[in-house]
Amino acid sequence: MANKNFTKKIIRIVFGVFVILWCVLIFSFSAQPAEVSSETSGHFSRWLAGIFVKGFTNLDGTAQQEMIENMQFAIRKSAHFCIYLGLGFLVSIFLFDFKLKKRYIFCQLFCSLYAISDEIHQLFVSGRSGQVRDVLIDSCGAFLGINIAIFICFIIKKIFKPKV
Numbered sequence: 001m002a003n004k005n006f007t008k009k010i011i012r013i014v015f016g017v018f019v020i021l022w023c024v025l026i027f028s029f030s031a032q033p034a035e036v037s038s039e040t041s042g043h044f045s046r047w048l049a050g051i052f053v054k055g056f057t058n059l060d061g062t063a064q065q066e067m068i069e070n071m072q073f074a075i076r077k078s079a080h081f082c083i084y085l086g087l088g089f090l091v092s093i094f095l096f097d098f099k100l101k102k103r104y105i106f107c108q109l110f111c112s113l114y115a116i117s118d119e120i121h122q123l124f125v126s127g128r129s130g131q132v133r134d135v136l137i138d139s140c141g142a143f144l145g146i147n148i149a150i151f152i153c154f155i156i157k158k159i160f161k162p163k164v
Contacts, residue, residue: 008097015094022087023114029083030118034127038072041079045071080134081141087111088145096153104146111142 032040045068049056056064091107098106115138119130 011096012094015090015096019087019090019094022083022090026083026087026114026118027121030122030128031125033125037076037128041072041076042068045075048075077134077137080137081144084111084115084138084141085145085148087114088142089149090145091142092146092149093153096149100150103150107146108139108143111146112139115139115142 029037046064049064049067049071053067056067059067088107088111091110092103095103095106112135115135118138119132119135121130122128123130
């Protein structure tokens, strides 16, 4: 029994650190001025276009730039979704021993409140704005991350459940 409690404490500490680091990562992305954030998503869009758009490198610079600008909105919103999926996953693992209903509520509440605080934070960053739409996207990403974590924990419990 002592070994089981020790393992729970280690999991709690490790995932607590992961949650904090993930929140710092989100904060640092939100602290980037609009120009830096756009440049980052622009580089990523260019990289993706180079891989997935046939003949992208043969297009003139104006056509390439137009394609990249068209891709950026979807990429930025996908980034919101994915980074909060990660947060939802980590928070859910952090609260692995909570009863299922309580776990859902606390995880979603934490992630949604963090998303709101993140958008408020962006109101004070040069060229950035807070968007209700982003809070909704973030909350949906967190919801999926929470469900993935709960499903993985369910599978792990089934695998390691003592056979009587």
